[in-house]
Amino acid sequence: MEERLQKVIANSGYTSRRKAEELITKGKVLVNNKVVKELGTKVTDADEIIVNGVTLEREVKKEYYLLYKPAGYICSLSDEHNRKIITELIDTKTRIYPVGRLDYDTTGLIILTNDGELSNLLMHPTNGVEKVYRATVSPIMKIEDFLTLKNKGVTVNGRKVKPSRIKIKSKNENKNSEIIEISLIEGRNHIVKNIFKEFGSEVIKLKRERYAFLNLDGLAEGGYRELNLKEVKKLYSLKKNSK
């Protein structure tokens, strides 16, 4: 978010707004290593501000949201095709971004935050964060294929992936489709669709129901809530070797 330079300096607790203005006009403030004397210059979180020779420490408030993503939204910060983007669903002025991605047509649980450290931790495969998906798959898989996937896994784009759990929830013989619950640590793009594609089946509907210990309880499609402190701490505790 862009803000006026004197406001950013004042908000950091360095000095008052009036003093900040004085420092700026006296040429004591550098933005990205250039002296800025213009009051009202706009800066973002990405700009480095130096006041009286010292880098300004800016405390950006961390925000954490759990969103029930509807279909028809992309998980990105902008889209060249003008499609709707998931951050539009969340009422905040902070620049937040999704932790990983769900496809345009996928629904379900996604976390959004401006906490890069937590985001990296959750996406790093060694931390073993489990994601649970409910996939409607067609045609119905051969039982041998299902068992191969369950017991041995499958190679997708040259890399082996094995579900941590997988079960058939129901079958619709008329439509030649079945609902499969699949749990993965793996976080590659389109991974669920690609897994079933290896067996000649298509994922016609996909919903992420769980992310680590978090679920969608109490939320309607398009709805969201903030994570509480306990949940954020619990997510941080997923880091391996941190216990």
Ligand code: URA
């Ligand atoms: N796997 C997929 O194929 N799509 C998603 O949106 C998430 C996981």
